[in-house]
Amino acid sequence: MREALTPTHLRSLTPLNVLSEQQWRELRKQLVPQPVLAGQLLFRRGDQARLTYFLLAGELLLEDAQGRQQRLVAGSEASCHPLSPSLPRLQDARALTDVSVLALDSATLNRLVTWRLAYQDLLLDLGQQYDELGWLERLLDNPLFAKVPPANVRAMLERLQSIELAAGSTVLREGEVGDCCYFLKSGRAEVIRGAGTDRQVLAELEVGACFGEEALLADRPRNATVTVVEDAVVLRLARQDFVALLKAPVVNEVGLGEAARLLAAGAQWLDVRLQGEYERAHAAQALNMPLQLLRLKARLLDKGRIYLCYCDSGKRSANAVFLLSQLGFNGYALRDGLDALPAVQRDGLLCESGAGYLVRSGGRTERSH
Missing domain, CATH: 3.40.250.10 (Rhodanese-like domain)
Structure with missing residues (x-):
């Protein structure tokens, strides 16, 4: 089996089960099972390769320096955890049957898990302040926030200004000077360039989207107009807060x-x-x-x-x-x-x-x- 793993497979593996679907997409090129033939070694004692292995199919034999053996069968509770995770490896791992394994870059996996758990703690804390956190979860699923420290996100949330808008309202206009960016908390919005016969809808924004940041980054006038197409709530972040809290750790x-x-x-x-x-x-x-x-x-x-x-x-x-x-x-x-x-x-x-x-x-x- 060399097909990419499904969400069902991934949710059975620890710590992959804590990652978001966006994070799985970041790993997608690595999420392909690798075959190991019966009798072959997957790794030896002392191996220092920074890879995290999971057994997906078949049986493996793990043996330590004292000759103690552990037979590992795919689908068992033990197989849902990384194989011999300590470095250098403390065990040999030999395939007893033809097996299928998943090998992930350990540094990438650790970064994603650390980021996800840190934001889970943040969401738990914020649950006491906000009635509904779906918009924030969708916001944090943006790959942009994988590089933003949770402390910055917390500070950003404290500085956001909430604005309620009726359908048809314009949030920002093409050609205006940019002094802030926005996040869409509820509703939908359209990004439009030009007017009259030259009017062109470039994109539709959904909950969690960030917009208006391009003028801040380029220090140029707005290059498009954003209008809400249904009643919406947007969150305004001032230029200085955007630069300090979002741009600095990302760019x-x-x-x-x-x-x-x-x-x-x-x-x-x-x-x-x-x-x-x-x-x-x-x-x-x-x-x-x-x-x-x-x-x-x-x-x-x-x-x-x-x-x-x-x-x-x-x-x-x-x-x-x-x-x-x-x-x-x-x-x-x-x-x-x-x-x-x-x-x-x-x-x-x-x-x-x-x-x-x-x-x-x-x-x-x-x-x-």
């Missing part, structure tokens, strides 16, 4: 030296400038995904890869990293952008000119014309 920045290290480990440059800017000069092998198209095209990116975003000033790239975090991707912004680099470094980075690389279906790239 990670790197210098050129650290970017080079990440590139060597498999990261990818993501140029979020306009295609015309990109084609004049861009980083080697960089993908071009203009900021205004990022939400639409992000599905073509790889959630298992780190993206290094850059633009001229650093403002568009900070916006891009925040958006990528909301969508479950890992990203860094080039600190202060291309304009802050010494001329020799800028010229060395922007070593390609003319046609560049564009993302196409399936995550493949091709040359632009």
Whole structure:
């Protein structure tokens, strides 16, 4: 069996059973059972691989240094827990029959479990202050909040201003100066760009959505209008609180030296400038995904890869990293952008000119014309 596991399977395994569906999606590439043939060793005593193993099918024999043996059968209570979790391993694990195991990166799993349990405690505390927490649970399921410390969330909730709106009300208008962002606590809202015959509905927002943050990140006027389509409650967060509590822990920045290290480990440059800017000069092998198209095209990116975003000033790239975090991707912004680099470094980075690389279906790239 090599099919991805179902929620039913995952809820039977500890500590996977405490994770949210969004967190399972973050792990999805790892949630594929691996076969081990009868007689083969899964791991030896002393093994230090940072992997967490679960037995899904078949039988395993665990044996420690004193020769004590434990026969483990899939489906038993013991098989619902990690195999020999201590490092270095204290036991050999040999397949008695053909078996199927799940192997997860331990660091990722520990991070997700710690985050989830921390927020469970927060939700329990807040249950005494709020009558209904469904909106907050949906808000915290946004991948963005995987990087926000629970203390920041608690502080953010204390500073939110609740506003009741009738259907048809406009929350923010395209072209206005942005001094805050909002969360949708109840109701639905539409994101609209343009007016009259040029009016275009870009998205529909549901409970838990954050909106209005792009103007704060880019320090530019609002790029769209948001109108509620049914009676709604929105929560307003002022610019200074947004920057301190949400942007700071989410928008990670790197210098050129650290970017080079990440590139060597498999990261990818993501140029979020306009295609015309990109084609004049861009980083080697960089993908071009203009900021205004990022939400639409992000599905073509790889959630298992780190993206290094850059633009001229650093403002568009900070916006891009925040958006990528909301969508479950890992990203860094080039600190202060291309304009802050010494001329020799800028010229060395922007070593390609003319046609560049564009993302196409399936995550493949091709040359632009």
